[in-house]
Amino acid sequence: MTIPAGIVAKEPEWLFEPAPCSNVVTTSRARFARNVDGQQFAPHAPPSVLEEVHDEILEALGRNKFVRPFFLLELTEVTASERAFLKERRLISKEMERGGASRAVYVAPELKSSILINEEDHLRFQCLENGLQLPQVMAALEQLDDEVGEVVPYAYHDRYGYLTACPTNLGTGLRASVMMHLPGLSIRNEIQSNLQPLPQHGLTVRGFHGENSENSGDYFQISNEVSLGKSKEQIVEELAEIVTLLMEKELEARSLLHRESRLGIQDAIWRAYGILTHARRIDTNEAMRLLSRLRLGIDEGYVKELSHETLNLLAMEVQPAHLVFRHGADAETSENRDQARAELIRQRLLEAGTK
Amino acid sequence: MTIPAGIVAKEPEWLFEPAPCSNVVTTSRARFARNVDGQQFAPHAPPSVLEEVHDEILEALGRNKFVRPFFLLELTEVTASERAFLKERRLISKEMERGGASRAVYVAPELKSSILINEEDHLRFQCLENGLQLPQVMAALEQLDDEVGEVVPYAYHDRYGYLTACPTNLGTGLRASVMMHLPGLSIRNEIQSNLQPLPQHGLTVRGFHGENSENSGDYFQISNEVSLGKSKEQIVEELAEIVTLLMEKELEARSLLHRESRLGIQDAIWRAYGILTHARRIDTNEAMRLLSRLRLGIDEGYVKELSHETLNLLAMEVQPAHLVFRHGADAETSENRDQARAELIRQRLLEAGTK
Numbered sequence: 001m002t003i004p005a006g007i008v009a010k011e012p013e014w015l016f017e018p019a020p021c022s023n024v025v026t027t028s029r030a031r032f033a034r035n036v037d038g039q040q041f042a043p044h045a046p047p048s049v050l051e052e053v054h055d056e057i058l059e060a061l062g063r064n065k066f067v068r069p070f071f072l073l074e075l076t077e078v079t080a081s082e083r084a085f086l087k088e089r090r091l092i093s094k095e096m097e098r099g100g101a102s103r104a105v106y107v108a109p110e111l112k113s114s115i116l117i118n119e120e121d122h123l124r125f126q127c128l129e130n131g132l133q134l135p136q137v138m139a140a141l142e143q144l145d146d147e148v149g150e151v152v153p154y155a156y157h158d159r160y161g162y163l164t165a166c167p168t169n170l171g172t173g174l175r176a177s178v179m180m181h182l183p184g185l186s187i188r189n190e191i192q193s194n195l196q197p198l199p200q201h202g203l204t205v206r207g208f209h210g211e212n213s214e215n216s217g218d219y220f221q222i223s224n225e226v227s228l229g230k231s232k233e234q235i236v237e238e239l240a241e242i243v244t245l246l247m248e249k250e251l252e253a254r255s256l257l258h259r260e261s262r263l264g265i266q267d268a269i270w271r272a273y274g275i276l277t278h279a280r281r282i283d284t285n286e287a288m289r290l291l292s293r294l295r296l297g298i299d300e301g302y303v304k305e306l307s308h309e310t311l312n313l314l315a316m317e318v319q320p321a322h323l324v325f326r327h328g329a330d331a332e333t334s335e336n337r338d339q340a341r342a343e344l345i346r347q348r349l350l351e352a353g354t355k
Numbered sequence: 356m357t358i359p360a361g362i363v364a365k366e367p368e369w370l371f372e373p374a375p376c377s378n379v380v381t382t383s384r385a386r387f388a389r390n391v392d393g394q395q396f397a398p399h400a401p402p403s404v405l406e407e408v409h410d411e412i413l414e415a416l417g418r419n420k421f422v423r424p425f426f427l428l429e430l431t432e433v434t435a436s437e438r439a440f441l442k443e444r445r446l447i448s449k450e451m452e453r454g455g456a457s458r459a460v461y462v463a464p465e466l467k468s469s470i471l472i473n474e475e476d477h478l479r480f481q482c483l484e485n486g487l488q489l490p491q492v493m494a495a496l497e498q499l500d501d502e503v504g505e506v507v508p509y510a511y512h513d514r515y516g517y518l519t520a521c522p523t524n525l526g527t528g529l530r531a532s533v534m535m536h537l538p539g540l541s542i543r544n545e546i547q548s549n550l551q552p553l554p555q556h557g558l559t560v561r562g563f564h565g566e567n568s569e570n571s572g573d574y575f576q577i578s579n580e581v582s583l584g585k586s587k588e589q590i591v592e593e594l595a596e597i598v599t600l601l602m603e604k605e606l607e608a609r610s611l612l613h614r615e616s617r618l619g620i621q622d623a624i625w626r627a628y629g630i631l632t633h634a635r636r637i638d639t640n641e642a643m644r645l646l647s648r649l650r651l652g653i654d655e656g657y658v659k660e661l662s663h664e665t666l667n668l669l670a671m672e673v674q675p676a677h678l679v680f681r682h683g684a685d686a687e688t689s690e691n692r693d694q695a696r697a698e699l700i701r702q703r704l705l706e707a708g709t710k
Contacts, residue, residue: 280625
């Protein structure tokens with residue numbers, strides 16, 4: 001078994017849809033953590049329990065009409081680089097990328113929802129949307145939760161809510177997050193001062209690739225830290241409030257940059273464009289950093305020939321596993337991938353420029 | 356008095372002429388140092404003597420048909436930025452750029468020869484040519500020397516030859532030099548090992564802007580150190596020999612680069628092109644460094660839409676005084692010049708690219 005063409009060959013179309021606040025927020029995401037009632041939590045469960053949980057869930061979901069069109073992938077049957085590809089598509093987590101027995105994932109046909117089986121929790125549902133669309137991802141997530149909840153009995157405590165392997169997920173089991181693009185604050189060295197207070201508001205900041213990842217290209221993922229003691233609505237509302245505030249700060253920073261160093265910003269944006277359209281090899285980090293500048297160029301009206309869609313797609317396609325699977329780059333050497341990455345970027349930007 | 360249009364508005368056409376070995380040698384240059392017999396050397400002479408020397412030479416040259424079409428400029432009558440302009444054109448030396456009473460310069464109409472009055476010596480003749488053309492610059496220099504020698508009595512000693520203010524110029528009074536472009540050796544970190552032995556052969560290495568200047572854009576000026584105890588022919592021959600050797604080393608380095616890191620070289624060249632055609636501000640040093648990469652790209656056949664002529668002209672035009680005089684850049688701030696420089700480069704490269 002390899003990943004079906006419906007996942008690999010298809011572009012994630014939701015990334016191209018026009019989205020609210022996409023000049024600052026690139027994606028919104030939410031997930032629920034759920035566990036099967038009466039079964040040991042996955043991190044401490046012996047293989048036999050994991051297998052039992054896996055079989056029970058698959059059997060139950062087989063009876064559900066909503067989940068039927070989803071692609072089902074057994075992680076033991078996909079290769080490490082295929083798992084990396086799924087991770088780059090944000091369909092599985094870093095934890096799931098490691099693979100492992102009795103782990104599986106259901107991927108929705110439109111590639112924006114997935115169900116992870118035997119990750120840290122027995123079940124994790126996740127939904128993605130373009131731009132700032134927290135109510136939309138929450139609605140999609142609730143539907144998934146309801147559908148699966150009809151056929152799988154969840155571990156639930158009247159006082160604590162949904163029970164989870166890690167106490168930070170207890171209660172609602174909800175983690176809602178938005179990916180923010182903050183080049184204005186970054187150039188003005190105001191990231192620290194703006195993001196440092198977030199933990200006091202129960203929020204966590206991560207880099208582009210989620211937990212433990214470095215900030216790459218001025219992308220910052222903001223999410224709720226705990227899910228206990230608040231309603232889902234409250235969690236999402238508080239996140240949205242801070243995100244709105246950060247958006248304002250970012251736009252303020254950009255307008256200050258225009259007033260105070262317009263030439264410097266234009267220079268940085270056009271140099272990024274010049275390098276991206278001419279380099280013969282480029283690594284992922286540099287590509288992300290320069291694409292970030294280009295995105296600022298689009299948002300600020302300097303780069304008129306490009307769109308968010310082109311950049312959204314590129315930010316995904318320049319990742320190593322995408323280069324291997326979609327563009328035939330030799331996976332063996334990073335030199336080959338750097339060359340394939342440079343070629344892909346040149347081609348996409350020049351195509352977009354001549355449209 | 357300002358610099359005549361024949362100098363400022365005219366492009367130095369000799370820079371555009373096809374020239375031998377121009378893939379490694381950008382220009383050849385030679386100068387003679389001469390002094391007026393019976394007069395004190397300039398560095399220690401009181402103002403009255405300098406004035407006397409100045410008047411004597413001008414009076415004599417006024418009677419010479421060969422020098423008649425030359426532009427005569429009194430340094431007291433040109434501004435500091437006009438002197439900087441003449442220096443960038445290599446028509447006067449760094450020493451003359453300082454200005455000073457009783458100093459003057461004659462500039463040949465084709466802008467490749469000049470006669471400097473009351474520099475370190477009473478008279479300095481200098482001639483320039485494109486590429487490796489030492490015999491040609493020597494012939495032009497001899498002619499100038501002969502013509503002036505007919506009307507001005509030179510200080511000459513039967514045993515030591517021409518007498519000069521500094522003993523390193525004693526004898527022939529000749530300094531011959533070539534400007535070499537050595538990106539191959541530079542990228543391979545072989546500049547040191549190849550240039551360090553030169554002083555043992557009586558040669559000196561300098562940067563793009565001559566004495567005490569930093570190496571900028573992998574340009575190295577190689578010239579004879581002393582001019583005593585050897586004939587002019589011997590000096591030129593020995594210089595030509597070493598230059599030929601260095602040319603071979605440079606071409607060897609380039610071909611090794613192609614074999615060992617072809618992609619890296621192409622990447623460096625095209626990134627330079629990408630930045631130069633997109634930057635909105637750029638300082639002289641970065642411009643020189645990137646133009647140097649582009650020159651390598653032309654020489655190695657990667658950049659087909661550009662020529663040495665375009666780059667020769669640009670390397671001159673990106674200098675600060677040229678930006679002010681020929682492109683109206685506000686001389687007050689380096690920010691304005693950086694912007695004007697970026698605009699000029701973009702325009703020139705894009706024009707050349709669409710031809």
